[in-house]
Amino acid sequence: MNASDGLILGIDGGGTKTVAWLARCNFTAKSDLSNTMKIIGRGRSGSSNVRGVGFETALDHLNQAVERAFTDAELSQVTVESACLALAGAGRDVEQQRIRSWADQCQLTSKLTVIDDALPVLYAASSDGIGIALIAGTGSLALGQNANGDRSRCGGWGSLLGDEGSGYQISLAALRAVVRADDGRGPSTQLHERLLDHLGITSASELIPILHADPNNRIMIASLAPLVFDVAGSGDRVAMQIIDQASTDLAEMVHTLVDRLGMTTRPCSLAGTGSVLIHQPAFTQSVCDKLAESGIKTTYHAIPESVAGTLVIAAGLNRAY
CATH class of the missing domain: 3.30.420.40 (ATPase, nucleotide binding domain)
Incomplete structure (x- = not known):
């Protein structure tokens, strides 16, 4: 070439x-x-x-x-x-x-x-790259950069150690709620019927071969997240708690970086991307609301690409x- x-x-x-x-x-x-x-x-x-x-x-x-x-x-x-x-x-x-x-x-x-x-998310929002980038798709992480050029990140530890607030962890929490409900160890939830129907199975025990068939099944598991949001929207308490915890986790990442980088004196640019943030605007607003409740003012920029x-x-x- x-x-x-x-x-x-x-x-x-x-x-x-x-x-x-x-x-x-x-x-x-x-x-x-x-x-x-x-x-x-x-x-x-x-x-x-x-x-x-x-x-x-x-x-x-x-x-x-x-x-x-x-x-x-x-x-x-x-x-x-x-x-x-x-x-x-x-x-x-x-x-x-x-x-x-x-x-x-x-x-x-x-x-x-x-x-x-993570870094390009900041520059997609503004060419100076100042602010916090929050990614919540299959995985999750946050990256911040202040006016001095200091950078720091939070999260991004992968599916075994982190990815809180991501599509993967939201879906995994839902699957765990399903098997706990099936055992009688946890509360009943619409997630049980909805997830089994979605996967074309009739019992929770059939989840085991499905989830272990492919060692790289993170994408498949994460793809269940829209269903969890849908069930939460119907008022299911278990699903609502999963979604609420996810927004809390993401807000915590942002708050940590704002404090660490000394960006608390004025509204902070928050650039969000990933399927969870882009396709679930009410969820994204919840993250921003929780930040506001903790004293962190943000100006949110959705970054679809x-x-x-x-x-x-x-x-x-x-x-x-």
Whole structure:
């Protein structure tokens, strides 16, 4: 592949999907995003979380997303001037080096930035990157950056140690409530009937082979979250408690970062993304309300496509990164 002037690539790879945007950028006119670049191609594939699906599958999905972005732009694949890859599970040097080796082998770009998937959420909300990014999709985490450029994160420990407030943990709590109700150890709940019907089974015991059939079943489990929200909306007390705890957990992450980064003196920009926050506005409002009750004022920005922030970083439009 030959280098192509003005092309930049942004990739957002999470626990459920990988999104790649190809843009043509005017590097001599760094004003705002709309005047500086034009998105010309978009590609999408499966999860590229290396911890969730492994490197082989993650790299395959990265390849697919990039190829589809170039196809969408009706261009042959070439080496782009700059690329930013924001990947869940790639926050450590060992993962980033493996990703860099892949990028070198496929001659992806002349200038590569590899980061985890939280930072672009901040830059999708504002090119200065100041505020708190809150992600609640398959997994969850929060990342904050203050005016001094100090950064800190909270959560993001994965499904075994954390992911509180995520689609996965909401669904897992619902499944645990179902088996406790089935045993008689917990209160009855509509979740029992609704989840069994959804999965096409007639007894809770059938959950065992379904949930253990695939060792990488986080995505499947997380996909049950909309049903839990639906049951909670009908007034089921067990489901309502699960959702309330999830919003409390997310608010706690944000509050922790606001305190740690000294961002309590004025309203804080809160950029939210992930399927749970984007598709459940009442839940998102609950998170903001709990923050307000604890004295944290926020200005909320919904970020349906955080890949936009990777283009800001790839183009060098951000000042704080």
